[in-house]
Amino acid sequence: xxxxxxxxxxxxxxxxxxxxxxxxxxxxxxxxxxxxxxxxxxxxxxxxxxxxxxxxxxxxxxxxxxxxxxxxxxxxxxxxxxxxxxxxxxxxxxxxxxxxxxxxxxxxxxxxxxxxxxxxxxxxxxxxxxxxxxxxxxxxxxxxxxxxxxxxxxxxxxxxxxxxxxxxxxxxxxxxxxxxxxxxxxxxxxxxxxxxxxxxxxxxxxxxxxxxxxxxxxxxxxxxxxxxxxxxxxxxxxxxxxxxxxxxxxxxxxxxxxxxxxxxxxxxxxxxxxxxxxxxxxxxxxxxxxxxxxxxxxxxxxxxxxxxxxxxxxxxxxxxxxxxxxxxx
Numbered sequence: 001x002x003x004x005x006x007x008x009x010x011x012x013x014x015x016x017x018x019x020x021x022x023x024x025x026x027x028x029x030x031x032x033x034x035x036x037x038x039x040x041x042x043x044x045x046x047x048x049x050x051x052x053x054x055x056x057x058x059x060x061x062x063x064x065x066x067x068x069x070x071x072x073x074x075x076x077x078x079x080x081x082x083x084x085x086x087x088x089x090x091x092x093x094x095x096x097x098x099x100x101x102x103x104x105x106x107x108x109x110x111x112x113x114x115x116x117x118x119x120x121x122x123x124x125x126x127x128x129x130x131x132x133x134x135x136x137x138x139x140x141x142x143x144x145x146x147x148x149x150x151x152x153x154x155x156x157x158x159x160x161x162x163x164x165x166x167x168x169x170x171x172x173x174x175x176x177x178x179x180x181x182x183x184x185x186x187x188x189x190x191x192x193x194x195x196x197x198x199x200x201x202x203x204x205x206x207x208x209x210x211x212x213x214x215x216x217x218x219x220x221x222x223x224x225x226x227x228x229x230x231x232x233x234x235x236x237x238x239x240x241x242x243x244x245x246x247x248x249x250x251x252x253x254x255x256x257x258x259x260x261x262x263x264x265x266x267x268x269x270x271x272x273x274x275x276x277x278x279x280x281x282x283x284x285x286x287x288x289x290x291x292x293x294x295x296x297x298x299x300x301x302x303x304x305x306x307x308x309x310x311x312x313x314x315x316x317x318x319x320x321x322x323x324x325x326x327x328x329x
Contacts, residue, residue: 024076025106025122025257028056028095032114036086038062042079045105051077052103059093059132061085087113091134095121100128106151108258118261120144120268122151138267145268149275152254153283158210158320159247160283165217165313167287169224170236180284182237186244187251188273194252195260195269204328206249211320213243218314225306251276 024045031039044052062085069080097107100123109130111119120141121130133140153159166183170176193199217239220232232239251273260268 055098057096061089096129145271146275149272153279179236183240183244187248190248208324214317221310
């Protein structure tokens with residue numbers, strides 16, 4: 001039976017490993033430096049060393065001044081250019097991304113104007129265009145960053161795998177609630193501190209430690225089911241609190257890719273965090289519902305079938321650890 005379980009894990013590993021990419025959206029930043037003068041930054045992640053086939057479609061009211069400068073920073077390409085145009089004519093026009101309909105990636109748009117108004121939007125394959133509104137409001141900022149946070153956690157497969165592992169090992173509903181709450185509080189603290197510049201930790205080591213936290217829980221699940229005393233079962237809130245601090249740094253790294261509107265930093269940070277919690281609660285609810293449904297299926301499961309999930313989680317986490325450590329520069 002163990003040989004078949006190991007075979008299943010290794011069959012699943014390429015699929016789960018393919019989901020290991022970080023939340024790395026493309027970013028289009030348009031900043032009005034002087035009346036009618038715009039600096040435009042177009043940042044796209046590299047995939048297997050190649051640039052994505054995406055291109056901004058800007059309003060006709062904008063005219064480029066001079067050539068575009070391109071440089072590579074880490075695994076991203078950054079185009080910078082200068083443009084001119086009448087700010088008033090931008091309102092009501094559209095910004096689009098050519099090639100987005102066939103590319104599974106999010107594009108974050110940041111538009112900062114001299115009058116103090118700041119706009120944010122998310123473009124996806126289903127909505128590759130955005131119409132510039134007359135003026136942003138706190139509500140639009142809140143809605144935008146709530147959406148960014150929700151999307152991030154639902155596409156952050158490493159964070160979800162950690163939460164799944166907690167659900168599998170923590171005994172009892174009330175203890176699970178306290179454990180998830182501790183995880184939430186911890187990553188909320190480090191998310192805020194890192195975003196505001198109080199704490200700083202390089203991204204690659206952070207991502208590697210996040211993968212290690214998942215591997216640790218996978219081993220804990222196996223030991224627990226084998227009858228051994230585990231740290232996570234004894235002090236689940238302490239484990240989730242400790243690793244939650246590291247996961248918060250990972251969330252901050254994702255948020256730094258997007259940036260925060262200078263006039264609404266507290267609101268944007270709060271709503272990004274609320275979005276993360278929204279997605280996390282949705283995930284927990286779905287997993288718990290599936291678990292309860294499976295319990296009610298009148299089937300006789302193989303004795304060793306419980307090993308499938310922790311082995312799959314551990315195998316995937318091991319792959320991430322190796323991948324992320326190998327990426328250190």
